[in-house]
Amino acid sequence: MIEARGLTKRYGSTLAVDDLSFTVRPGIVTGFLGPNGAGKTTSMRLILGLDAPTAGTVTIGGRPHRHAASPMREVGALLDARAVHGGRSAYNHLLCLAQTNGIPRRRVGEVLEIVGLAGVAGKRSKGFSLGMSQRLGIAAALLGDPAVLMFDEPVNGLDPEGILWIRTLMRSLAAQGRVVFVSSHLMSEMENTADHVIVIGRGRLIADSGMAEFIARNSSQTVLVQTPQPDALVRALVAAGGTVSPSGDQNLEVRGLTVDQVGDIAFAHDIRIYHLAAARISLEQAFMELTANSVDYRAAQPAGPEHGKEA
Numbered sequence: 001m002i003e004a005r006g007l008t009k010r011y012g013s014t015l016a017v018d019d020l021s022f023t024v025r026p027g028i029v030t031g032f033l034g035p036n037g038a039g040k041t042t043s044m045r046l047i048l049g050l051d052a053p054t055a056g057t058v059t060i061g062g063r064p065h066r067h068a069a070s071p072m073r074e075v076g077a078l079l080d081a082r083a084v085h086g087g088r089s090a091y092n093h094l095l096c097l098a099q100t101n102g103i104p105r106r107r108v109g110e111v112l113e114i115v116g117l118a119g120v121a122g123k124r125s126k127g128f129s130l131g132m133s134q135r136l137g138i139a140a141a142l143l144g145d146p147a148v149l150m151f152d153e154p155v156n157g158l159d160p161e162g163i164l165w166i167r168t169l170m171r172s173l174a175a176q177g178r179v180v181f182v183s184s185h186l187m188s189e190m191e192n193t194a195d196h197v198i199v200i201g202r203g204r205l206i207a208d209s210g211m212a213e214f215i216a217r218n219s220s221q222t223v224l225v226q227t228p229q230p231d232a233l234v235r236a237l238v239a240a241g242g243t244v245s246p247s248g249d250q251n252l253e254v255r256g257l258t259v260d261q262v263g264d265i266a267f268a269h270d271i272r273i274y275h276l277a278a279a280r281i282s283l284e285q286a287f288m289e290l291t292a293n294s295v296d297y298r299a300a301q302p303a304g305p306e307h308g309k310e311a
Contacts, residue, residue, distance in 0.1 A: 001025055002047060002148065002179060006056035009042055009203075016042045018203035019056070024181045026147070029174045031194030031211075032183040039203040040183045041079065044152055048077055060148055072101040076141030077150040081133040081157075086126025090117050090136050093125060094143060103144055111139040116165070130157025138166070148179040155189055167193045191215075191283035215283055223254040223262050226275035236269045237262065253279070 002024035009017040017039045024030045034040050045051045047058050049066035058064070060075055068074045084093055094108045112118045115135040120128075125136060134157050141149055151170070155163045170193055174180045184190050190197070197214050199207035207214055227233050230252060234244045242257040254262055259278050266273050 001062075002058070002060050002181060003062075004043070004047070004056070004058040007043065007046060007053055007058050008055040009039075009046055009051065010054045016203055017046065017053075020200065020203065020205055021056075022198050022205060022208050024179055024198070025196075026179045027174055027177050028195040029170050029180045029182060029193055031190040031197045032181060032200075033187075033190065033197055034200040036185075037202075038200045040200065041152055042203075043200070044077070044079060044150055044181075044183065047150065048075065048079075050079075070102060070144070072097065072103065072144035072146065074144070074146050075148045075150065076144060076146040077152075078134075078137040078141045078154055079150075079152045081130065081137040084125045084133065084136065087124060089122050089124055090128075090139075091121040093136065094139060097140055097143055101144060107143060107145070111142045114142060114169075115139040131159060131162055134158055135162070138169075146178075149173055149181070151180075151182040153184055154182060155184065155186060163189060187283045197283075211283070221255065221258065222279040223257060223259050224275065224277050224279050225252045225254060225262060225266075225273060226250050227252070227266070227271060227273050229271045232269065233266060233271050236265050236271065240265055250274070 004023075005021050007017055007020040008015070020039070020043060032040055032043070042051065046053050047060065047065065049064060060068075065071065065075060088096070090112065091108060094111065095105065097103070098105060098108055109118070109121075112121050115138050117132065117135050117139065120132070125133065128136065134154060138151070138154060141151070149170075154166050154170075158166060167189065170180050170182060174195070182190075182194070191211065194211055196210055197207065198205070199214075207217075209217065224247070225233065228250060230246070230250055233252065237244050237252075237254055237257065240257060240261070242262070243255045245253050247253045257265075259276060263273065263276055265271075266276075
């Protein structure tokens with residue numbers, strides 16, 4: 001278990017992590033989300049003891065990781081896939097890590113098989129693609145067969161097959177009772193992988209909940225309706241306090257009212273309904289709504305297709 005209590009990190013005038021408290025439990029995949037500059041990587045470095053906190057504490061299994069007797073056997077981490085000596089082969093890179101951490105040589109071959117790099121084990125890592133480097137970094141994290149695994153952007157550079165593979169791997173590791181803590185900007189992937197989410201913005205905790213609860217709590221509900229009497233239904237729904245917008249022929253999007261309320265209003269006004277359902281809200285939509293005020297760098301929207309055309 002990872003426990004952060006009042007975790008704070010300041011770099012000069014910059015407050016990167018601000019009084020952050022959370023718990024990462026075993027047996028589930030916990031997603032660590034936040035906009036660029038939110039403090040995710042800094043938080044992970046603090047957990048691993050790579051940086052010292054300005055204030056607060058963070059422990060793994062009840063003690064700071066810097067006190068671990070055999071770090072790679074207790075925690076496996078992928079923070080920077082390119083942090084590898086480019087002149088070493090994949091096998092020799094892992095063998096060096098194994099020998100300096102008291103891990104048997106046979107384990108090197110095992111993890112190379114797990115990540116799909118056995119066929120290129122003798123090749124120098126400087127020739128690896130980003131996706132191959134990610135796989136090598138994941139192999140290093142798995143080398144000590146640890147109970148706690150931390151991945152920072154693990155799907156960067158992976159093709160669709162690789163993304164499916166890492167998703168399956170993380171869920172299988174969690175099913176074994178391990179702690180799996182993963183940071184990613186790919187919301188669709190996190191929605192398919194994580195059971196629980198911790199969201200930070202500008203170094204502060206802004207959400208800590210199960211995936212379904214997070215999506216439900218942080219998105220305004222939309223009801224989709226199809227009716228041959230759209231004008232009559234719009235009048236009735238607006239009178240009841242709803243906000244309605246058209247969505248194609250005979251289709252309406254309704255906010256501010258539940259599915260049951262929309263159905264009851266239509267029934268009361270003798271309005272025929274062909275389709276009525278709550279819209280499925282994605283993790284990305286919920287995340288964007290929640291973190292709208294925590295984004296430091298916001299690009300301008302692109303101009304329309306006619307912008308800049310000669311008159």
